Amino acid sequence: MKRNFMLIALATTALTASGAAAQDVTLTIESWRNDDLALWQDKIIPAFEAEHPDIKLNFTPSAPAEYNAVLNSKLDAGSAGDLITCRPFDASLALYEAGHLTDLSDLDAMSNFSDVAKSAWQTDDGQATFCVPMASVIHGFIYNKDAFAELGLEEPQTEDEFFAVLDKIKEDGSYTPMAMGTNDQWEAATMGYNNIGPNYWNGEEGRQALIAGEQKLTDPQWVEPYATLAKWAPYLGDGFEAQTYPDSQNLFTLGRAAIYPAGSWEVSGFNAQADFEMGAFKPPVKAAGDTCYISDHTDIGIGMNAATEHPEAARTFLAWVASPEFAEIFGNALPGFFPLSSTPVEIQDPLANEFVSWREECESTIRSTYQILSRGTPNLENETWGASAAAIKGTATPEELGQKLQDGLASWYAPQQ
Template sequence: MTRKVLSLALMSTALVTSAYAQDATLNIESWRNDDLALWQEKIIPAFEAEHPGIKVIFSPSAPAEYNAVLNSKLEAGSAGDLITCRPFDASLALYENGHLTDLSDLDAMGNFSDVAKSAWQTDDGSASFCVPMASVIHGFIYNKDAFNELGIDAPTTEAEFFAALDKIKEDGTYIPMAMGTNDQWEAATMGYNNIGPNYWKGEEGRQALIKGEQKLTDPQWVAPYATLAKWADYLGDGYEAQTYPDSQNLFTLGRAAVYPAGSWEISGFNTQADFEMGAFKPPVQNAGDTCYISDHTDIGIGLNAASENQEAARTFLAWVASPEFASIFGNALPGFFPLSSTPVELEDPLAKEIVGWRDECESTIRSTYQILSRGTPNLENETWGASVAAIKGAETPEALGQQLQDGLATWYAPHQ
């Protein structure tokens, strides 16, 4: 009898321990505080319904503070189990410092192409440390009502683009294009790296720049600054002091006809604008030219190496790599396009229009994000200033290219 009671007691303890081992609470660090309701109302309930033993808490920080807050938490050992990953070098540094786990052995990573994974891999591709979630695509969003009033078709070439802006300016009802230079990054992100791929031929040029086979003084890297210099005439009075939120408001209030954009604007614009919107690709220089788009790998999610919930976190990451997550995320947050290899049927018409460019154009990513901004001066930040200077006419395009090239050559061996 004693032996039987002891055996039953041990079995009971084992069952309790097993049940306890399956219960876990996962905390997610992120900069996407705009997405809090999406996670709380759609993503997390869908996961928890399938995995009742795992609770998930989404704990975002303010975007501008995320990197500093995350690094402080990681150093203090208080960061969440799951880390939302920015693309390329910022996350690579976290991996190299031992804060992110190698996820190469996660079977679900097979759901992504090499291009999708490249934003969260070591340079040699031997380790993948974040599950890809979504990319954003650059182009131009426009007010269809304004275009219809003025009899303007969406432009496909640069000549048509500037002709459209001229017509809008001449009419005077609308500011032709809503973008300011106060915050700087827009000039580079929605300016230089929006139109630039059509000049340097996307990945061909970007990879050649990384290898040192092309320079920032080459015509294909200088020419976009000359084009940006033409934008100043169409940005409206006081664009120099205009902030990013100012530009968003000018467009959604119907005061501007064109908005140099990233697809991440779609959700906000849908709720704020009371007119029909359309989108057009970065115009090519000549009719019939191959078009290139910045289809930028933007957001992933990784596993904190210090997490005490490794198994539960891997279960969650495998689910994030699933078609179910891709469908929820892609439709709940239109303009953030899932990176999984399984096609997602998008519902939002503007998102569908923009993602359709992938079938028409060659995709690339922002030219400064991989490898080229690891040193000082930081090429990404330098490109902000150069793009603003180009628009304001403060420097010639050739001088800006030379400054950037000189800065890169101070620390990057392939350019020395």
């Protein structure tokens, strides 16, 4: 009898220990969004843990510029977190193909997203989806409403109106017309070339034609945006060549510049830093009546480390990320990052709402270099950084830049040969 009692006691202890272990799952999340730390700690994590008290979350971001290298090192060493925040298209596709990300196609909650939303985190044939879409960002221009009112300016709709506004701001002399530098290069491409460019190459029509080899980077619609960027230089202020991205942000939020070539990701930070009212206008079309195109770029998703020791808990979290509840929290706690789920989310921030309203007026596309075209060497995305900065600085002609980019792409990409 005593022996049976001992066996029962041991079994009960084992079950209790097993239950305790199940209550003690902690998932670590890798991310490059270190500016989101407070959002995760204050809103996302408490909301999830309230519904799933048996799963704890640990958000451990890296500096954005270091994320890819840090993440790859951790993955190779087997020390990466359970959940991996995914950049769009090729960077994450490479992780999936290397066996680091799990196919999530069978996650029921994936039905909450359109094919377009999922395309940034799928194989080329669309058979595997390896990250849950979280948000996109939209490109345009943020402006100082006080400055515009003071100078009697209205939001420009066409390129002629855009340069007329810049001329008036420059002539007045109270403000730097436009806050952007070329020191870091990427902003010249992201907030310059891929901001205004879709109006030249007709968004997805041109981007897909480039991938198919039906258009070339020497064609007028791909070269002309560089000529337009070259016209920006007189409006960027003295020393723009050495001006960094944080310099430009500060110049605008301190009220010293009237216009900021932007992405909607700036909204939250600018709201906190600027003491003036802001507005936003979409990339001006070439001529009145033209169809407008916007870069509505699939920016961030989240996937599961294939080596996680907690796959079920990770899938539970990913299903929650795909829910309307998460979309509501994320879209309003981080205005300017727009949820990709099919369930509409009412965006409360007026500046972010201005950006997202353009989806109803314009055709959407993504950055031209992100899918397929930057897989080889030279990397077209990185080359476009340098070309955009060179166009603004006037160190090469638009035609020379187009030819260099085309030669580089054709050197490794068969459809362009």
